[in-house]
Structures are given as structure tokens and as C-alpha cells.
Amino acid sequence: MQTANVGQDSNNTAPAPAHQQVYHQLRESILFGDFTPGQPVTIQGLVTELGAGMTPVREAIRRLTAEGALEFQGNRRVTVPELNAGNVDELIIAREALEPALAQRAAERATAEQIAALEATDLQLDRAIEHGDIPAYLRLNYEFHAQLYAIAAAPILTQIADGLWLRFGPSLRVVCGRMGTQNLPDRHKETIDAMRLGDVEKAREAIREDVIQGMVQIREALYPATA
Amino acid sequence: MQTANVGQDSNNTAPAPAHQQVYHQLRESILFGDFTPGQPVTIQGLVTELGAGMTPVREAIRRLTAEGALEFQGNRRVTVPELNAGNVDELIIAREALEPALAQRAAERATAEQIAALEATDLQLDRAIEHGDIPAYLRLNYEFHAQLYAIAAAPILTQIADGLWLRFGPSLRVVCGRMGTQNLPDRHKETIDAMRLGDVEKAREAIREDVIQGMVQIREALYPATA
DNA sequence: CAGGAAAAAATTTGATCATATTCTTGGCGG
DNA sequence: CCGCCAAGAATATGATCAAATTTTTTCCTG
Structure with missing residues (x-):
């Protein structure tokens, strides 16, 4: 929505919160096909892959789940939804x-x-x-x-x-x-x-x-x- | 969506995760008018009020923010949106x-x-x-x-x-x-x-x-x- | 003796919490 | 009136615990 400064902090502005950065990265990955339908998305995997903390990753995943971009598999697992x-x-x-x-x-x-x-x-x-x-x-x-x-x-x-x-x-x-x-x-x-x-x-x-x-x-x- | 067991754990089923419980409580409060438009929603307030931990509350708020039920005020503040x-x-x-x-x-x-x-x-x-x-x-x-x-x-x-x-x-x-x-x-x-x-x-x-x-x-x- | 199903151990992953850090804000002094 | 400082709130970390999956082991059957 708003074009927050996702990257480094420019002169006076504070850097975007980590959870927002993670959210935007994940969002792009989903939108532009770095993930395939059905693919599992693990918190720990993203933590190591993105070098981010656990909390920001969790929050980004929750947000994307609420938006329908990810799917709660019931057993604590999250995947990219497969459309029927x-x-x-x-x-x-x-x-x-x-x-x-x-x-x-x-x-x-x-x-x-x-x-x-x-x-x-x-x-x-x-x-x-x-x-x-x-x-x-x-x-x-x-x-x-x-x-x-x-x-x-x-x-x-x-x-x-x-x-x-x-x-x-x-x-x-x-x-x-x-x-x-x-x-x-x-x-x-x-x-x-x-x-x-x-x-x-x-x-x-x-x-x-x-x-x-x-x-x-x-x-x-x-x-x-x-x- | 799904009617998870929000309350105590029945005989064999595990209790719903805290973040889901908090989410549902908050959701009902918003839907049925325990909150008024413009009202600020603080994490700590909910932590003490609901007796929940900080992480579950944060996640519930993120989720509701993504759904448009709450609004990120930019400066780390979250409020119930006022409709124009x-x-x-x-x-x-x-x-x-x-x-x-x-x-x-x-x-x-x-x-x-x-x-x-x-x-x-x-x-x-x-x-x-x-x-x-x-x-x-x-x-x-x-x-x-x-x-x-x-x-x-x-x-x-x-x-x-x-x-x-x-x-x-x-x-x-x-x-x-x-x-x-x-x-x-x-x-x-x-x-x-x-x-x-x-x-x-x-x-x-x-x-x-x-x-x-x-x-x-x-x-x-x-x-x-x-x- | 081989194959396979069930049980148990181990590993991976998720959930939560306590705590440290960073940012916003409101008050105080210049 | 402006800038600085302290209080309070949000963000982020890493540790710890619990749950689920996977692997290994065991034991029975053909």
C-alpha cells in the first residue's frame, strides 16, 4: 500500500520495522512466483534464509495468512495455497x-x-x-x-x-x-x-x-x- | 472461519493456540461494538486485560490489521479505524x-x-x-x-x-x-x-x-x- | 531370512515468554 | 517558543517448552 522505505534508512527517516521488511519480501516472493502452490513455508526456514529474527517472521506470516496469501494447514504448518x-x-x-x-x-x-x-x-x-x-x-x-x-x-x-x-x-x-x-x-x-x-x-x-x-x-x- | 475450540481443551483435543484465542476475542470485540471508531488499541493494554502474553497479542493485532479491522497509525500506534x-x-x-x-x-x-x-x-x-x-x-x-x-x-x-x-x-x-x-x-x-x-x-x-x-x-x- | 508394520527415539518446527533495545512522546528548562 | 531528557510503549532477540514429523528400531509374519 504505502511505499515505506524498505531499504536502509535515508538521512532522517527511521528504517522500516523488520516485520514490515520481511512482509514485503515475502509478499513479492509470493506475487512474482518464487513460491509454488502447495509449497510449505516454515518460520525457521525464513529466519535462516532472510537472516531475520523469529518474531518479525512470525508476524509477516500471520499477516499474509490473513490476506489469503498463505494458508494455515491446521497442524501448525503454513503453505502456499493450491487453488482448486x-x-x-x-x-x-x-x-x-x-x-x-x-x-x-x-x-x-x-x-x-x-x-x-x-x-x-x-x-x-x-x-x-x-x-x-x-x-x-x-x-x-x-x-x-x-x-x-x-x-x-x-x-x-x-x-x-x-x-x-x-x-x-x-x-x-x-x-x-x-x-x-x-x-x-x-x-x-x-x-x-x-x-x-x-x-x-x-x-x-x-x-x-x-x-x-x-x-x-x-x-x-x-x-x-x-x- | 473454522470453529476451532476456543475454550478449554476438551478430552482429547489440544487447546487452540493463544494467538488464535486472542484473535477471536478481539475480533468479537470489534465486530460487536466493544470498541468505538478511533479508539486506540495498545498491546500492553490487551496483555494486561486479557492476561495473555505479548507475542500472541502482537500476532492477533497484525492479523486484524491485515484484515482492515485495525489500522496502523504509522507511529507504532494502532487504532480502530474511523470511516469517512x-x-x-x-x-x-x-x-x-x-x-x-x-x-x-x-x-x-x-x-x-x-x-x-x-x-x-x-x-x-x-x-x-x-x-x-x-x-x-x-x-x-x-x-x-x-x-x-x-x-x-x-x-x-x-x-x-x-x-x-x-x-x-x-x-x-x-x-x-x-x-x-x-x-x-x-x-x-x-x-x-x-x-x-x-x-x-x-x-x-x-x-x-x-x-x-x-x-x-x-x-x-x-x-x-x-x- | 526378508519384508513390513508398529512402536519408540530423535530431529525438526512452532508457540510462548522474559528481557533487552529502540522509538515516540510529553514535560521541563533554557 | 524551541530543543533536550525521561517515561512509557513498541519492537526485536534468544531461550525454553511443546508438538509434529521423520527416522530408526524392533518384532512379527510369510
Whole structure:
């Protein structure tokens, strides 16, 4: 959400608390596919791997568990969730409901600069797709939507939508790994055009299609049999 | 979500971890109005009040912060969030999007027993409204919706919808305290009737109206000026 | 004698606590 | 009125205890 100074402390600002740093690191790892669905996540493993204390790691894990990015396995174990077909359907419902609302608000508020920045991200995204650079694709695709959220200026809706990315991030990574980046069309250009023209309804619809298209692709890749 | 054994350990089962117990206690306190919007929540206060250790309390707070039930004030302070008019609007959007979807799924799946249980809850709710029993009203109103979520069998959507209750719970309490329970009509009867008849669309619409009605009432009570 | 299931020991991991450290804040003196 | 200092609260650490998993051992059966 807020861009806290995750790194070293600049001149006067205090460094971010360790638990926040750990949280952000873990979050990125989950979002951009350093973890695979089903993978166990151990506290002690992270403690040694990140060189952090036990308490910050525990807190970061709790936070991510609450966001649905990790799953409490009952027996004190925590794993990266594996999505079943029903879960994907739920995510489709949720994203189809939320993202168009955010896009609409963004279209109503966007300045020319913000739209330009959006387009810049999308161009980088195109390049990543051309090069088949999956990590860059995942990052920039998320970045595009995150920029849209920021423009929408709706903190609660944004937090919820962001949480959804955490849920399907690991699976998206798997799907991309299988299919490459070529067959991943989006509706970003249409969205940007609509925003330039101030056509709120069209922007809303473009994002709706973008989201559904992407989610259905995940579902088809993971569960081809299911209708 | 899952009904862990929060209390003493029954014969063979291990007692729930302290951090979960603390989480559930805090959660209830927030949901049913033991905390008021803006109220600061201190770790040490909870440690002494609940007689729990510091680590479990910290973890519970982190979890509730991630769910939006508490707010990180930046300077290490945590408070119960105060909703502004825009926040309420966002909550309306989110609930209007999610609850009908859940109601639809519930209507598609409900057994006669489940509908009967729903009706029983609603009758208790009516009694609480008659008696002006605000705590009971808050509890049973939530219970009604929670039962609906359970029937819908959609864990992700349920978790998100549940999180929304945590966000407006404290404010709902304030509104009820101001207006009493009399002027709080709902569409529960219509919902139950529609479910009995298997009229999925009507159930969806009834819940949609129920939710909007309730949320608009909160908005009007807190921010009368705003359209 | 080999294979395998059950039991027991060992190791790994999670939960909690007491304590030290760091940061914020409110009051006091300049 | 501004800056410094002390009190209090939050953060972080490492130790300790408990639970779960894994490995080893044992014993029985074919």
C-alpha cells in the first residue's frame, strides 16, 4: 500500500520495522512466483534464509495468512495455497466485481500524466511479452493494475483487490511457465484509449474483459476438463 | 472461519493456540461494538486485560490489521479505524458486489434444514429488535449473514465478505446506539421465502437490497450532508 | 531370512515468554 | 517558543517448552 522505505534508512527517516521488511519480501516472493502452490513455508526456514529474527517472521506470516496469501494447514504448518477449480471461480467472481469498479473510478479521476505513466508501464509490458521474460511480465502486469488502483484512490477496494493477486499469483506463475508469455493477450490498450477519451464506461468494460480473460486462462490451464 | 475450540481443551483435543484465542476475542470485540471508531488499541493494554502474553497479542493485532479491522497509525500506534464518507461508499460497492453473489450460491445449494436454521436466527433477530437489545441485534444480524455465507460454500468470497463486517462493525454499533433498533428494516424474510421457493434471482436481489439498505443507513447516519 | 508394520527415539518446527533495545512522546528548562 | 531528557510503549532477540514429523528400531509374519 504505502511505499515505506524498505531499504536502509535515508538521512532522517527511521528504517522500516523488520516485520514490515520481511512482509514485503515475502509478499513479492509470493506475487512474482518464487513460491509454488502447495509449497510449505516454515518460520525457521525464513529466519535462516532472510537472516531475520523469529518474531518479525512470525508476524509477516500471520499477516499474509490473513490476506489469503498463505494458508494455515491446521497442524501448525503454513503453505502456499493450491487453488482448486472452485477457488478459481470464486476469484473470477471477486475480480469481475471489484476491478471494473476500480477502473471506473480511475477513469473518472485520471490525469494526463497518470495515463501516460500507465502507457509507459504497458509498453514495458509489451517488451517483456516479446522477450518471453516471465518475471518481468508478472511484475509489469501487476504494476499496470496497481497503478490503476492508485489512480482510483479507493483504499479499501484496492486492499481487497491486491489481496486477490496474492491468492492467484503463485498459480499465475505456474501457468505462465507452462504456456509462455506469447498467448497472454490483454485489454490494456483499450483501457488506456478509453481513459484518454474520458469514456468511463468503456474503460470499465475493457478492464472487465481483461480480468475475465486472464482468469479464465488460468482456469483452463489448471483445470481443462472443468467447463 | 473454522470453529476451532476456543475454550478449554476438551478430552482429547489440544487447546487452540493463544494467538488464535486472542484473535477471536478481539475480533468479537470489534465486530460487536466493544470498541468505538478511533479508539486506540495498545498491546500492553490487551496483555494486561486479557492476561495473555505479548507475542500472541502482537500476532492477533497484525492479523486484524491485515484484515482492515485495525489500522496502523504509522507511529507504532494502532487504532480502530474511523470511516469517512468515501470509505463507506467503498464498502457499499464491495458489499453490493459480493453479497448478492454469495446469496445466489446459497440459494442454489440450501437444504431445507439450512433454511430452517436461517429462519430461526431471523426470528431471534426479530425479538432482539423488539426488545431494543443492541448487542443481540448486532450478533444475530451478523449471524444471519454468516449462516448464508456458510451455505454458499465459497471460502474465499466468505473471507472477504467477513472482512468487510470487521470494517464497518464499530461504526454500525455507533449508528445503532444513536437510532435504536426499531428503524432497521431488513429483507431477511424475503430472502428466506425466495430460498424456499428456489427462486435464486429473487434471493440475490433481496440480499442486495438488504445490504444496500443497511449500508446507506450507516452512511446517512454518519454523514447526513453527503448525497 | 526378508519384508513390513508398529512402536519408540530423535530431529525438526512452532508457540510462548522474559528481557533487552529502540522509538515516540510529553514535560521541563533554557 | 524551541530543543533536550525521561517515561512509557513498541519492537526485536534468544531461550525454553511443546508438538509434529521423520527416522530408526524392533518384532512379527510369510
